[in-house]
Amino acid sequence: MSERKKSAFDERITSERAILRRYINEGRDLPTDVFPIGQPIIKNPVSAEKVGVYRDFGQRKSVTADMDVIGEFAGKSKLVPSFLEAGPRQLLYHDPQSVRAAIVTSGGLAPGLNCVVHSIVTRHWNTYSINEAKRGGVFGIYDGFIGLYARPLDKVRLDPDITEYWLDRGGSMLGARRLTGKTLEDLATTITENLTLNDINILYVIGGDGSLTVAHEIAKHARTVSVVGIPKTMDNDVLWVWQSFGFNTASEKATEVVNTMHSEAESTRRVCIIELFGAESGFIAANAALASGHVDLVMVPESFMALAEEQYEKLLSLYVEYLSRVVRDKERAHAVVVLAEGVGELLKQKGISLGGTLITGKEFAGQFRSxxxxxxxxxxxxxxxxxxxxxxxxxxxxPANAYDQTYCERLGALAVDNALAGYTDFMISQWLTEYVLVPLELVIVGQKSIPPGGMFWKQVISSTGQPHIESPPAGESMLST
Incomplete structure (x- = not known):
C-alpha cells in the first residue's frame, strides 16, 4: 500500500477518545480544571429555590463512559478525569446587578443563534436583575469579531423586550461576519484593550472551533474578564460536545430537502446530487441520508480519509459503477446522491482526478454531475x-426547532450562571447527557469526525447499499463508534 499524501485533513484530532488515549500513553494528566479569575465572595442574591441546587467545585462529571478507557486509566493508577458540573453557584465573583457583559456571534450560521442570545439576556435581566442604573448592561456586538475589534465597539444594548422578537428568526440578528487578515495575537490584544475601555466583565463567544480558538486567546490576555464559549456549529464537529445546538434543526431540514429531491428525481426520471454543508465532517449529510431512507449514495470526507491515495480513485470508480447499476435496475430510473461539500476539497488536496481531470474542490458537485x-x-x-x-x-x-430552542435556553442560562461566578476560558457543553464546563484548550485541539469504522457509518452505508473499501483505522481517532 502506498503512502498517503498529507493534507490538512490528516493533521487534526477527530475524537475525544483520541485525546484521552494520547494523554494515557504519554502519562500526562488531562487538563480538565476550570478556574475563576478571582475569589468569589458575593453571595448569590438568587435563591436555590429559584435557580436550582447550587453546584460547588467538588461536583464533577466523568469525561468518559467508555469502560475500556476507564480501565486504561486504572491500569496507570490514575483517576478518570472529570469536568466541573455546570450550574448556579452560591458565591459569585461579578456583581450580578452592575456587571457588564458582551455577546458575540461569530463564524458560520446555525439555527438557534438568536435563541442563545435571548437566553443569556433573559438570565441576566429576569433572573439576576441586572441594573442599568448601576451601569450594568448586556451588549450585543455586531458582525462578530469585526465589531469587537472596532473602535469604538460596534455594540447595542440588549434587553428581553428586544431579543424576544428574535426567537423565531433564523440567522443572527447581531450578524456573524468573519474577520480575516489579523493574527491571533493582534486580535486578542486589540479586543482585550476594547473590553477594558468599555468596562466589559464578561464576554460570551458563540462560535465554532475557530471562534473558540480566538476566545481562548482572549482569555489568556484579558485576565479580569470571564470569557465563556458556547459551541456553535451546524456540522456538529466541535469536540467535547454531545451534540451542537442547531444540528437537530439542520438535520431535520436537510432530510426534508432530501425527501423532496427524491420525489423530484423519481418523478422526472433523473439523478439528483444534493450538496450539503460539511467542510471537514459529514454529520449533516450522513444523518439526513439515514433519516430519509431514500438515498442511494452518500459521500462524506471521512469515507476517504483512511484510504491510500490509489484507493481514492478506486472508491470513486466503485461509486460510479454502483450508481450505474442502481439507475439501470430501477423500473423508473432515478437515484439520489447526498454529498458533503468537504469531499471535493479533500480530493483536491490529495491531487485526485475524475475521468482524467483534476478535481477542483468547490466545483466537485458539478464535475461529478458532468x-x-x-x-x-x-x-x-x-x-x-x-x-x-x-x-x-x-x-x-x-429558526431553531423546539428541541434546539430548549437546548439553546439551557446553554445560555448555564453560561451566565458560571460566568457570574467568575469562571473563564471554558465552553459550556452538554457532554454524556450532563452539562459541564470544558476548558477551551481541550476544545480547540481538533474537530470531531465520523469514525468510518464505527457503527453509525456502517449503518449509513448499509441503508444506502453503497460500496465501500475496508481499511485499517487511521489512528485512535477512528476507533470510537
Missing amino acids: YLQDKLKDRIGQAVDVFVNQPRHNIRAI
Whole structure:
C-alpha cells in the first residue's frame, strides 16, 4: 500500500477518545480544571429555590463512559478525569446587578443563534436583575469579531423586550461576519484593550472551533474578564460536545430537502446530487441520508480519509459503477446522491482526478454531475439526466426547532450562571447527557469526525447499499463508534 499524501485533513484530532488515549500513553494528566479569575465572595442574591441546587467545585462529571478507557486509566493508577458540573453557584465573583457583559456571534450560521442570545439576556435581566442604573448592561456586538475589534465597539444594548422578537428568526440578528487578515495575537490584544475601555466583565463567544480558538486567546490576555464559549456549529464537529445546538434543526431540514429531491428525481426520471454543508465532517449529510431512507449514495470526507491515495480513485470508480447499476435496475430510473461539500476539497488536496481531470474542490458537485452524465443509462439504454441541488444555506439560516430552542435556553442560562461566578476560558457543553464546563484548550485541539469504522457509518452505508473499501483505522481517532 502506498503512502498517503498529507493534507490538512490528516493533521487534526477527530475524537475525544483520541485525546484521552494520547494523554494515557504519554502519562500526562488531562487538563480538565476550570478556574475563576478571582475569589468569589458575593453571595448569590438568587435563591436555590429559584435557580436550582447550587453546584460547588467538588461536583464533577466523568469525561468518559467508555469502560475500556476507564480501565486504561486504572491500569496507570490514575483517576478518570472529570469536568466541573455546570450550574448556579452560591458565591459569585461579578456583581450580578452592575456587571457588564458582551455577546458575540461569530463564524458560520446555525439555527438557534438568536435563541442563545435571548437566553443569556433573559438570565441576566429576569433572573439576576441586572441594573442599568448601576451601569450594568448586556451588549450585543455586531458582525462578530469585526465589531469587537472596532473602535469604538460596534455594540447595542440588549434587553428581553428586544431579543424576544428574535426567537423565531433564523440567522443572527447581531450578524456573524468573519474577520480575516489579523493574527491571533493582534486580535486578542486589540479586543482585550476594547473590553477594558468599555468596562466589559464578561464576554460570551458563540462560535465554532475557530471562534473558540480566538476566545481562548482572549482569555489568556484579558485576565479580569470571564470569557465563556458556547459551541456553535451546524456540522456538529466541535469536540467535547454531545451534540451542537442547531444540528437537530439542520438535520431535520436537510432530510426534508432530501425527501423532496427524491420525489423530484423519481418523478422526472433523473439523478439528483444534493450538496450539503460539511467542510471537514459529514454529520449533516450522513444523518439526513439515514433519516430519509431514500438515498442511494452518500459521500462524506471521512469515507476517504483512511484510504491510500490509489484507493481514492478506486472508491470513486466503485461509486460510479454502483450508481450505474442502481439507475439501470430501477423500473423508473432515478437515484439520489447526498454529498458533503468537504469531499471535493479533500480530493483536491490529495491531487485526485475524475475521468482524467483534476478535481477542483468547490466545483466537485458539478464535475461529478458532468462525469455521471456520460455514464448513466436506464434499462433500455437511454441517457439519464443528472442535476445538482445545493440547498446548503437553506438549512442553516432558519429558526431553531423546539428541541434546539430548549437546548439553546439551557446553554445560555448555564453560561451566565458560571460566568457570574467568575469562571473563564471554558465552553459550556452538554457532554454524556450532563452539562459541564470544558476548558477551551481541550476544545480547540481538533474537530470531531465520523469514525468510518464505527457503527453509525456502517449503518449509513448499509441503508444506502453503497460500496465501500475496508481499511485499517487511521489512528485512535477512528476507533470510537
